[in-house]
Amino acid sequence: MIGAPVFIDRIGKAYGSQTAVGAVTLDISAGEFLSILGPSGSGKTTLLTMIAGFESPSAGRIIIDGRDVTAVSPDRRNIGMVFQRYALFPHLTVAENIAFPLKMRGIRKDLRAERVGRALDLVQLPDYAKRYPHELSGGQQQRVAVARAIVFEPPVLLMDEPLGALDKKLRESMQIEIKQLQRRLGATVIYVTHDQEEALTMSDRIAVMAKGQLAQLGTPADLYCNPQSAFVADFIGKMNFLTGEFLGETAGRQTIRLGDDVVIDTPGAAHGFEGSAKIGDRVRLALRPERLGLAARGAGGQNALPGRIETSVFAGSFDLHLVRSDFGSGEIIQVQIPADGKRVPFAMGALVDVIAERDGLRLFAVAEA
Numbered sequence: 001m002i003g004a005p006v007f008i009d010r011i012g013k014a015y016g017s018q019t020a021v022g023a024v025t026l027d028i029s030a031g032e033f034l035s036i037l038g039p040s041g042s043g044k045t046t047l048l049t050m051i052a053g054f055e056s057p058s059a060g061r062i063i064i065d066g067r068d069v070t071a072v073s074p075d076r077r078n079i080g081m082v083f084q085r086y087a088l089f090p091h092l093t094v095a096e097n098i099a100f101p102l103k104m105r106g107i108r109k110d111l112r113a114e115r116v117g118r119a120l121d122l123v124q125l126p127d128y129a130k131r132y133p134h135e136l137s138g139g140q141q142q143r144v145a146v147a148r149a150i151v152f153e154p155p156v157l158l159m160d161e162p163l164g165a166l167d168k169k170l171r172e173s174m175q176i177e178i179k180q181l182q183r184r185l186g187a188t189v190i191y192v193t194h195d196q197e198e199a200l201t202m203s204d205r206i207a208v209m210a211k212g213q214l215a216q217l218g219t220p221a222d223l224y225c226n227p228q229s230a231f232v233a234d235f236i237g238k239m240n241f242l243t244g245e246f247l248g249e250t251a252g253r254q255t256i257r258l259g260d261d262v263v264i265d266t267p268g269a270a271h272g273f274e275g276s277a278k279i280g281d282r283v284r285l286a287l288r289p290e291r292l293g294l295a296a297r298g299a300g301g302q303n304a305l306p307g308r309i310e311t312s313v314f315a316g317s318f319d320l321h322l323v324r325s326d327f328g329s330g331e332i333i334q335v336q337i338p339a340d341g342k343r344v345p346f347a348m349g350a351l352v353d354v355i356a357e358r359d360g361l362r363l364f365a366v367a368e369a
């Protein structure tokens with residue numbers, strides 16, 4: 001199976017006066033794993049069902065492998081689909097379920113059996129051909145659904161929250177399985193999820209949707225390190241936000257005052273801020289919990305945020321400290337320190353400095369919050 005490129009050209013969908021998707025353009029390479037990520041109601045499913053052909057767009061075109069399929073019916077787009085609910089036929093065996101798309105395409109019985117066998121091997125269920133769906137676990141049923149979607153070797157696979165109904169552990173192992181399978185097959189995958197960790201783990205690129213629009217498109221590292229808006233910064237990974245006053249810019253560094261007397265330097269306009277603030281404007285400073293450090297009060301050096309430990313939680317691979325700021329209106333700052341087996345040196349109520357590394361800071365205008 002070789003993947004096909006998918007070009008989504010200014011696609012839009014309106015329901016009456018409501019815009020579900022507004023002029024989204026995505027250029028997806030052959031063999032790419034692209035996730036569509038966004039909160040509930042952001043238009044992910046509407047976008048995917050238009051690519052599948054179950055909804056017709058109000059505007060724009062869909063090009064698969066160089067062919068304009070905008071007006072082509074779903075069964076003629078040569079696309080495999082997996083949904084959150086496995087949607088297996090309950091009265092058919094696993095093998096019959098997987099053979100179904102082949103039968104629809106008029107493939108001979110002996111060839112069908114061979115391809116079903118291969119698909120079952122690929123999803124690691126070689127001994128389950130004769131079982132019925134109700135005799136399988138949720139994860140096994142979803143693997144059968146994946147086998148059914150890939151058995152006719154479609155160059156494009158669409159998946160809409162395929163792991164949403166599974167528990168966390170199973171979901172995580174299936175994420176790896178699906179990713180490995182996709183690499184082996186070379187198929188182009190467009191994968192809808194609202195789970196940012198899932199999108200970060202699986203994708204070559206992620207399209208973040210907000211209110212029917214593309215908020216940002218990039219690699220997982222891109223979105224994580226260079227979010228272009230407070231929305232993306234907040235949606236991808238964990239983020240602390242502090243509101244402050246813009247004091248000005250010198251040598252490419254922006255200076256922000258938090259509360260009455262805490263002054264912070266950011267690394268410059270290249271790091272997420274468009275530089276549209278005027279002196280005195282309110283701005284939002286975004287700080288990743290894992291890019292912060294902790295020191296005893298007074299030992300934090302430059303860019304220290306004074307606060308006190310409200311609570312500390314052991315979270316396995318890291319310790320999470322909630323620090324109440326001693327400036328502004330006493331916001332909670334989350335600080336994540338990798339666990340090294342040693343005890344946390346700070347007791348509850350301890351006076352500390354939160355150390356903000358410059359390159360871990362982002363600055364956003366308040367208006368777009």
Ligand SMILES: Nc1ncnc2c1ncn2[C@@H]1O[C@H](COP(=O)(O)OP(=O)(O)OP(=O)(O)O)[C@@H](O)[C@H]1O
Pocket residue numbers: 015018019020038039040041042043044045046047194
């Ligand atoms: N058939 C429809 N008629 C009217 N409005 C619709 C219809 N389908 C979707 N919408 C609206 O379009 C918007 C986008 O919905 P969509 O289901 O694409 O979002 P989503 O990001 O997939 O959400 P979720 O994660 O909750 O599934 C929503 O505001 C929704 O109410």
